[in-house]
Amino acid sequence: MMRFMKPHWRKYLGARAPRYTSFPSALHFDEQVTAVDFAARLREISLYEPLSIYVHVPFCRQMCWYCGCSMRVENDYARALRYVDALLLEVSRIGEILNGSGQPLSVHFGGGTPNYLQVDEIARILGAIESSLGLTDSTKLAIELDPRLIRGSDVARLAMLGFGRISIGVQDFDPDVQAAINRIQSFELVENAVGEMRGAGVNDISFDLLFGLPKQTPASFRDTMEKTIALAPDRVAIFGYAHLPAALPRQRLIEESTLPSSDIRIELSELADAMMIAAGYRRIGFDHYAKPDNALARADREGRLRRNFQGFTDDIAETTIAVGASAISEIEGLYAQNAKDLGEYYDRLGRGELATARGLAPSPRERIIGAAIRDLLCRFETEISAVLARVSPHEANAICGRLDALEADGVIEWRGDLIAITEGAGPLARIVAMALDPYENPVCGMTNRPFARAI
């Protein structure tokens, strides 16, 4: 599928669309879902049910001004140790409820900055997961690392613990861009980190890049892409930066006048796409790339690509158990999010409860729409008749009207019971998904929610 945008698709580029790592999105979560509900669903997990375990580490050494994550800058390591103790308690409490049920296929440490923690602490958390939830030799371990915080033998020790997949936040290599986002990390730093990973036998290295950052130009981003390709990561995620200072006050530190225009954003996106494809990477979904022999590319080829709270994944587990402040678990028919505030997270655990503070139990209709949205994002097509059969005639008419408008613009085509995103329109996949979403204005409307830009 060629990626280049047709001129008349540019009108969609001002629209903001949810990332759809869940449906309905976390913005619709409320306090009706409690720790009691989450515990009840945990008890229903069967003996061999595949599990994906997510561990959230909210601490960072310094704040990147573009950041949209749930994080806090922390300078007192004693507070991190307290957090680790709470994580251990949470893991053991979940383990008591599961009582041996479920099989973790993967454990992912995300943040924040997981390597804000020393490797000893990461090993303690992993040990707790092993004793309470069970790990096998085939459980895949992944971790996000800030290259600025990698110390001495960290990478080798993480590899010894079994981490076979490491993601690095790169964003951009240009010094001016890095200064404008308050994230200074030299190319040599990243190059050394990649060298250490390869030397330690880590064979799945992932980079995160951002386009649309302040001071980015096509020339500077070409240089970032050339450097990226030279380091040959196995996967690359290239996200569009969403500047939402009203919702994310830290982004007010970014000088708006230095942000690239919509036209330049498109150029940056197309440039990155063309360079990744020319370098032999496979396009995955609408914002990921992988080497053809990478597990993510294999999953895509074999129709097994999935989307969860970490983005596109080859993980087949449909159940995610997430620990740590703000972490979101997903068990069929329930999203359960832990307290975001650290004090509240500690209080809930201290009272002998799970840390769930809010969530959502999607209705049958929402689950069908959610499945269709996932299909659109992962496979660029979906059986739309399944959705139309489950919504009211009024809603069905509204959805068809929005899809017809997208068809008239050549963004999708109807193929019997299916709708398919057309060649080149992959970057608009979230716009198409939004046409099915009863909570969003269709296609061109803006909402006041902190959504990411579609491109």
Ligand code: SF4
């Ligand atoms: S290191 Fe990551 S989580 Fe921390 S502030 Fe920067 S972007 Fe946000």
